[in-house]
Amino acid sequence: MFDYRKATFDDVEAIHKLCNHYAAQNLMLPRSRNSIYENLRDYVVAIQDGQVIGCGAVHFVWNRLAEIRSLAIDPSLVKSGIGREIVSRLEKNAQERGTKMFFTLTYQPGFFQKCGYTSSDKEKLPQKVWKECVYCPQYPYCNEQALVKILPGYEAPENKLI
Numbered sequence: 001m002f003d004y005r006k007a008t009f010d011d012v013e014a015i016h017k018l019c020n021h022y023a024a025q026n027l028m029l030p031r032s033r034n035s036i037y038e039n040l041r042d043y044v045v046a047i048q049d050g051q052v053i054g055c056g057a058v059h060f061v062w063n064r065l066a067e068i069r070s071l072a073i074d075p076s077l078v079k080s081g082i083g084r085e086i087v088s089r090l091e092k093n094a095q096e097r098g099t100k101m102f103f104t105l106t107y108q109p110g111f112f113q114k115c116g117y118t119s120s121d122k123e124k125l126p127q128k129v130w131k132e133c134v135y136c137p138q139y140p141y142c143n144e145q146a147l148v149k150i151l152p153g154y155e156a157p158e159n160k161l162i
């Protein structure tokens with residue numbers, strides 16, 4: 001019913017529209033076209049009838065650590081399994097390059113819990129995670145929650161990273 005693939009330049013306008021639709025409701029960070037172009041390799045899109053109806057990105061942050069972000073599903077298609085499928089594909093792409101730990105900052109902890117993430121203390125994330133926060137309209141009064149997923153069998157360095 002839905003197709004999934006890596007994003008291309010042709011998808012940028014649709015990704016921009018989806019993310020900023022939800023950013024306008026303060027549900028996620030706004031994304032500029034420039035940021036989407038520069039990070040296009042991070043993105044996976046979901047397609048229905050040739051149209052982009054969902055997107056998400058995985059961004060490498062530190063050693064074996066990646067952030068799941070910019071997840072947005074067309075409002076008419078939420079709760080159709082698309083978000084979970086995109087997260088799964090993003091994780092697979094990142095694991096192929098050695099990622100062992102994922103985190104996300106979100107207002108939708110329930111969704112990420114369904115994807116196998118658990119709540120964490122924001123302070124445990126590396127400081128460089130916060131470099132984007134200064135661009136957020138809600139900075140410094142942000143209530144996003146941090147959730148993490150550590151792959152089975154991997155021992156995260158104690159008190160470091162996550």
Ligand SMILES: CC(C)(COP(=O)(O)OP(=O)(O)OC[C@H]1O[C@@H](n2cnc3c(N)ncnc32)[C@H](O)[C@@H]1OP(=O)(O)O)[C@@H](O)C(=O)NCCC(=O)NCCS
Pocket residue numbers: 022027028068069070071072073074077078079080081082083084085104105106107108109110111114
């Ligand atoms: C959050 C979002 C990405 C979820 O995507 P989705 O395609 O609707 O989610 P799925 O259909 O894959 O849901 C997977 C599971 O999570 C549950 N779920 C979905 N959204 C949820 C939410 N907001 N809270 C709690 N559970 C949720 C579903 O019911 C489903 O559970 P089930 O397996 O028991 O049936 C989507 O609703 C969205 O685009 N929201 C607005 C933008 C946003 O907040 N993005 C997150 C920024 S990081």
